[in-house]
Amino acid sequence: MLASARAEFAARGYDRASIRGIARGAGVDPALVHHYFGTKEQVFEAAIEKAFAPILHVPDQVAAVWPDGAGEHMARFIFGLWEDPETREPVLAVVRSAVNNETAAAAFRRMLTRHMLTRLAGQLAAPDAEVRVQLAIAQLVGVGLLRYVIKFEPLASEDVEDLIARLAPVVQHHLTEAPRPVDSDTPPGSWL
Amino acid sequence: MLASARAEFAARGYDRASIRGIARGAGVDPALVHHYFGTKEQVFEAAIEKAFAPILHVPDQVAAVWPDGAGEHMARFIFGLWEDPETREPVLAVVRSAVNNETAAAAFRRMLTRHMLTRLAGQLAAPDAEVRVQLAIAQLVGVGLLRYVIKFEPLASEDVEDLIARLAPVVQHHLTEAPRPVDSDTPPGSWL
Known part of the structure; x- marks a missing residue:
C-alpha cells in the first residue's frame, strides 16, 4: 500500500492523489487503506517516512565524523537519495507534493525537523544552530532541484x-563557521 | 491577460491551468488569448518573462560590483523577488509549475539560462563557470524554497x-573561489 501511495503521490501530486487511487494501485479496498493509515495526510506521512528512512541514521553518522567530515557526509547522503533509483521517485513525490500543498509541506517539515534538523542542530551547540542547519540543507535541496527536477545543464x-x-x-561552512558581516572592504576570499 | 495567466498558473499549476481559465480571469474570449500568445506553453513563457523582468538587469549589476560584491548582490536580488508582494506570487507560480511539469521546467530553464546564467558565466572566465553559477543559484533557490514555500522555522x-x-x-565562494578537493586531513575552516 505504501508503494502504491508513493506512486500515486508522485504521479498526481498531493492535491489530486486519492485514497481510492492508492487502494486501486495496491489492489485492495479503500476501507483497508483508511483502516491502516487513516486520512490522506496520514498516508502521506507514512509514505514519506518510508521514502526518507535512511535519514534516520544521518544525525548519528554526522556526529561520528563531526566536525571535519560533516559537510561531505551530508552532501553524499543527499546525492545518494537522488541517485538511487529506489529512493529517487519517492523523494521526487515528496518534493512535488510539498511545493504544491500546505498540508504536504507541513508533513515534510515535521518529518525533516524530527529526524534530522533538531538532532543536527543539537550537535552544533550554537544559538543560531537551527538556521545554520537549514541553510546547509537549503544548499543541498537547491542543487537537487536544479539537477534532478528542473535539469539545468551542465x-x-x-x-x-x-x-x-x-x-x-x-x-x-554553514554548520561550523561563525558568520561574518557583509563588508565590501574585505578582499574576496577572506570572507570564508 | 498576463496577470490572469500568472494567477491561473499560481492557483492551479501548469498542468491544470487552461487557456479557457486565463481568458475567463481576464474577461476576454479564449480566441484572443490564443491570438496574442499561441499555446499554453507560450502563454507560460510570456508570463514568466514578465514575472522575472527584474532579472534582465542582474548580469549588468553584478558586473558593476564584480568580483567582491557579486555574492551579496545576487542574494539581495533573490530575496527582493520573494519579499516584494508584486513578484512573490508570480515567482511562486513559476516554481510550482516548473517542479511539476516538464514543459514548464524547460520554459523556466530557457528563461533563466538566456537572461542570467549565460551572461553571469561569461563574467567568470573559468572553464567551469556554468556549474559555478548554477551552484550559487542553487543555494539561493534552496533558501527561497525552504523559507517561502515549505516555511521551515526559524x-x-x-x-x-x-x-x-x-x-x-x-x-x-561558488562564483570566484577555486574548488578544493574534499580532504578530511585538512583542518576545518581552511577549506574555504
Whole structure:
C-alpha cells in the first residue's frame, strides 16, 4: 500500500492523489487503506517516512565524523537519495507534493525537523544552530532541484563526486563557521 | 491577460491551468488569448518573462560590483523577488509549475539560462563557470524554497539582512573561489 501511495503521490501530486487511487494501485479496498493509515495526510506521512528512512541514521553518522567530515557526509547522503533509483521517485513525490500543498509541506517539515534538523542542530551547540542547519540543507535541496527536477545543464550531467567536492566545504561552512558581516572592504576570499 | 495567466498558473499549476481559465480571469474570449500568445506553453513563457523582468538587469549589476560584491548582490536580488508582494506570487507560480511539469521546467530553464546564467558565466572566465553559477543559484533557490514555500522555522522568520550576510560569502565562494578537493586531513575552516 505504501508503494502504491508513493506512486500515486508522485504521479498526481498531493492535491489530486486519492485514497481510492492508492487502494486501486495496491489492489485492495479503500476501507483497508483508511483502516491502516487513516486520512490522506496520514498516508502521506507514512509514505514519506518510508521514502526518507535512511535519514534516520544521518544525525548519528554526522556526529561520528563531526566536525571535519560533516559537510561531505551530508552532501553524499543527499546525492545518494537522488541517485538511487529506489529512493529517487519517492523523494521526487515528496518534493512535488510539498511545493504544491500546505498540508504536504507541513508533513515534510515535521518529518525533516524530527529526524534530522533538531538532532543536527543539537550537535552544533550554537544559538543560531537551527538556521545554520537549514541553510546547509537549503544548499543541498537547491542543487537537487536544479539537477534532478528542473535539469539545468551542465549541472545535470556533472560528475557526482565533483559536485560533492564543491559542496562539502560550503555545507561545512554553514554548520561550523561563525558568520561574518557583509563588508565590501574585505578582499574576496577572506570572507570564508 | 498576463496577470490572469500568472494567477491561473499560481492557483492551479501548469498542468491544470487552461487557456479557457486565463481568458475567463481576464474577461476576454479564449480566441484572443490564443491570438496574442499561441499555446499554453507560450502563454507560460510570456508570463514568466514578465514575472522575472527584474532579472534582465542582474548580469549588468553584478558586473558593476564584480568580483567582491557579486555574492551579496545576487542574494539581495533573490530575496527582493520573494519579499516584494508584486513578484512573490508570480515567482511562486513559476516554481510550482516548473517542479511539476516538464514543459514548464524547460520554459523556466530557457528563461533563466538566456537572461542570467549565460551572461553571469561569461563574467567568470573559468572553464567551469556554468556549474559555478548554477551552484550559487542553487543555494539561493534552496533558501527561497525552504523559507517561502515549505516555511521551515526559524528560517522563515529570520531577518532578511541576517540571511543575506550569511549567504553572500557562500554565493561569492561558488562564483570566484577555486574548488578544493574534499580532504578530511585538512583542518576545518581552511577549506574555504
